[in-house]
Structures are given as C-alpha cells and as structure tokens.
Amino acid sequence: MTEAFKVTTRPKIVVIGGGSGQPVILRGLKQYDTDLTAVITVADDGGSSGTLRDYLNMVPPGDIRNVMAVLSSLPQEIIDIFQYRFRKEDEMLANHALGNLIIAAMAEKERDIFTGVQTLAKVMDVQGHVYPVADEPLVLHATFSDGTTLSGEAEITAAHKRIDSIWVTPQDDSTNEVAQAPSEVINAILNADVIVLGPGSLFTSVLPNLMVPNVAEALKATRAKVVYIANIMTQKGETDDFSDADHLRAINRHVGDNVVDTVIMNTGVVPEDYIDWKKWNEVSHQVTFDPEEVRQEGAVPVLGDLLELRDDGAFHNGDIVAQLIMQIANSPEI
Structure with missing residues (x-):
C-alpha cells in the first residue's frame, strides 16, 4: 500500500491474477515502456x-x-x-x-x-517476467455462505454457490507446510511502482494468489500503488448481486488490511440482449457501479468506459485499461 510516490520513466508494474482477464491487460501494457511482471495463480x-x-x-x-x-x-x-x-x-x-x-x-x-x-x-x-505464484500446485478451498465447504477450483466453480471465504494449501499437505511464493515474486511486489489485481474471477483467479501468506504480507508492506480492476460481470452464484465495492471488500477482508489504493471501474452499460448466455453456459449480471462505496472503503475510484463487446460477451478493453494504469503510475494524485 502506497505511502510515498515517485514518478518513474519506466514504471515497474506487477499484474497479479489468472484466467482470461490477465492476458488482456498484459497485452495492453506491453505497448508501453514498462518493467512488467506477471504473477499467475497455480490453483487451476x-x-x-x-x-x-x-x-x-x-x-x-x-x-x-x-x-x-x-x-x-x-x-x-x-x-x-x-x-x-x-x-x-x-x-x-x-x-x-x-x-x-x-x-x-x-x-x-x-x-x-x-x-x-x-x-x-x-x-x-x-x-517482461512470468512468475508462477508458487513452484508447486496449490489446492483451492472454499467455505460457502451456507456453511458447506469444497476443495478444488473446478468443483468450487461448478457449485455456483455464494462463497464466504477461500484459502489455499499445497497439493502435498502431508508436511503441514504453508504455501510460499518464490523470492522473485516477493521482490517484484516489494519493489513495484504499481501492482494490478485482476480482472478475473474474484475467488478463483485473483484471491488465490493473495492467500499465499508471504504474498499477502508483501502487499501490506509494499509502497507501490495497489490497483484493483473491477469486474464487468458477476459470476453465477459466487458473486451474484455484487457491486464493485463488494469485490473490494472481499479482497481487503481476505488479505486482512485495506491494501487497495485505487479501483478502476467500468461506466459502460452492457446491452441486455447482447450476451449469449447459452454460449457462455452462465447467466450473470453487470456488476453494480458504486464509486461512493469504493471511497468509503478507502480507495480512489478511477472511472472509464472499459467495455468491449465481442464474441457475444462483455470484456475489458485492454488498451483503455492499460492507458488508465499508466496514468495512475505517473500521477501523484491517484
């Protein structure tokens, strides 16, 4: 979480996530002169x-x-x-x-x-740099709002139930050791100018990285600006009716601190009849836009029409998001 700011001509940007959202943002950032690092979930x-x-x-x-x-x-x-x-x-x-x-x-x-x-x-x-968040496979565990638990990302996603909390363990947990990120990952986080979380499935792509204990501690200790890219659509069961502020609260609650400084939020409206739900095998809804609640959570909302409609779905426009990230990287006021 940022305490000081220094403009850099070649900002060090760390993008933490997984799934289909992370490459979209990286493709946009690749166009700029940055020291780019991708930290990738290993719980799939x-x-x-x-x-x-x-x-x-x-x-x-x-x-x-x-x-x-x-x-x-x-x-x-x-x-x-x-x-x-x-x-x-x-x-x-x-x-x-x-x-x-x-x-x-x-x-x-x-x-x-x-x-x-x-x-x-x-x-x-x-x-740039490509770092798995751990050098061993991790198992994702979830507790649902009804009190039940499941293990394994595929089963958790298929359950389509509201998730209360998640955590990760090494696949071989016979030694009772906790998951640890390599030193390269931790050093990248501690030395970054900007850290980007998301976009992507909140509980299965973004948060599993942050549940690795030394990653969470590094996020709390870093002086980088921590930016969360709010999702455009909810995920069936897991984040039904979530606002962008609800996503932010889940991140802060899991990490144990208000680590996010800035939230990039979409103002574009997804046409009701555009998305082909049968193709995507999931009925979801647009994430509720609530910049005031984001402010109350201690983060600065940065707004923009980030919407890219293609392939019968709603996605982030990576070029626009990358432009906003670069503005954040080089602005002392955001």
Whole structure:
C-alpha cells in the first residue's frame, strides 16, 4: 500500500491474477515502456492443465501459457503453434494445448517449474517476467455462505454457490507446510511502482494468489500503488448481486488490511440482449457501479468506459485499461 510516490520513466508494474482477464491487460501494457511482471495463480485443476497437474504433479500450465503467448515477441505463426489445441479426436492428446506440453517438458528438463518457465521465457523472447505464484500446485478451498465447504477450483466453480471465504494449501499437505511464493515474486511486489489485481474471477483467479501468506504480507508492506480492476460481470452464484465495492471488500477482508489504493471501474452499460448466455453456459449480471462505496472503503475510484463487446460477451478493453494504469503510475494524485 502506497505511502510515498515517485514518478518513474519506466514504471515497474506487477499484474497479479489468472484466467482470461490477465492476458488482456498484459497485452495492453506491453505497448508501453514498462518493467512488467506477471504473477499467475497455480490453483487451476480443470481441463488440460488439471490433467497435467495430476499426472506430473506440476503447477497447472494453462494460465502461464496464455501469459507467455501474449508477452512473447516471436512471430504470430509461432505463437499460434504454441497455442494450438489438439482435436477431440486425438485420443491420447485430446484437448491438450501444445504450449502446456512444452511447459511440462521444460519443468521436467529443468527439474523445477520456476526455472523451466524462466528458460522458456528466454526462448520465446518474452517481454517482461512470468512468475508462477508458487513452484508447486496449490489446492483451492472454499467455505460457502451456507456453511458447506469444497476443495478444488473446478468443483468450487461448478457449485455456483455464494462463497464466504477461500484459502489455499499445497497439493502435498502431508508436511503441514504453508504455501510460499518464490523470492522473485516477493521482490517484484516489494519493489513495484504499481501492482494490478485482476480482472478475473474474484475467488478463483485473483484471491488465490493473495492467500499465499508471504504474498499477502508483501502487499501490506509494499509502497507501490495497489490497483484493483473491477469486474464487468458477476459470476453465477459466487458473486451474484455484487457491486464493485463488494469485490473490494472481499479482497481487503481476505488479505486482512485495506491494501487497495485505487479501483478502476467500468461506466459502460452492457446491452441486455447482447450476451449469449447459452454460449457462455452462465447467466450473470453487470456488476453494480458504486464509486461512493469504493471511497468509503478507502480507495480512489478511477472511472472509464472499459467495455468491449465481442464474441457475444462483455470484456475489458485492454488498451483503455492499460492507458488508465499508466496514468495512475505517473500521477501523484491517484
């Protein structure tokens, strides 16, 4: 949480998250002269990532793959191959993305996922740093508002129930050790000018990173500006009827302190008849816009029409969000 401000010509920006929202913001920020770091959740246990995670006891590679693809400076033809997903008819490799297999191979070759990702980042000419939040897979746990609990991101998401709290543990919890982020992650947070949280699923993409104890402590200790990018749409069951201030309160409550300084909030209105709910297999609603409540939570609201309507869904416009982040990075008043 910021206590001092110094304008920098090449700001150090750390983007913490996962899922589909994080690459959108990174793609926008890549256009600027920044020292960029992505910190990525490792609690995913579904799809190709979940299969490789269980079979090889490795961190799920999918979110790492998408970030590397966005930050790579290689020709698009090579990125397309890296992102290629095998057809369902391929019995052995069905639904696996080639990049996931490459990341798994690098982790095995280097005998360490963190080192493997750094080596691959050099090969792919990644502009910035790509850090898994932990060098071992984490298990996500949730307590719902009805008092029941579940473990595993896929099961938690599929439950479509209101979540009260979440926490993470190492996949191998036989030693009773707590999850820890690598020193590179902690140093990036402590030395950042701006830390960006989100956008993305609050309880399954953003908060799992912050539940790693030394990450939470680093967020409390950093002098960086901490910026939360409010979601545009709610998530079925988990955040029904949530305002942007409710999202902020959940972050502060889980971390145990008001760590967020600024909230980037969308003012654009999603047309009621635009989103194809059958395609997305989920009925959600636009997050309630409440800048005054955000102020009461101790954060500064930064407003803008962030809306990008495409593919029958509502998304953040990464270019506009990146522009606002850069304004925050270089303004002593935000």
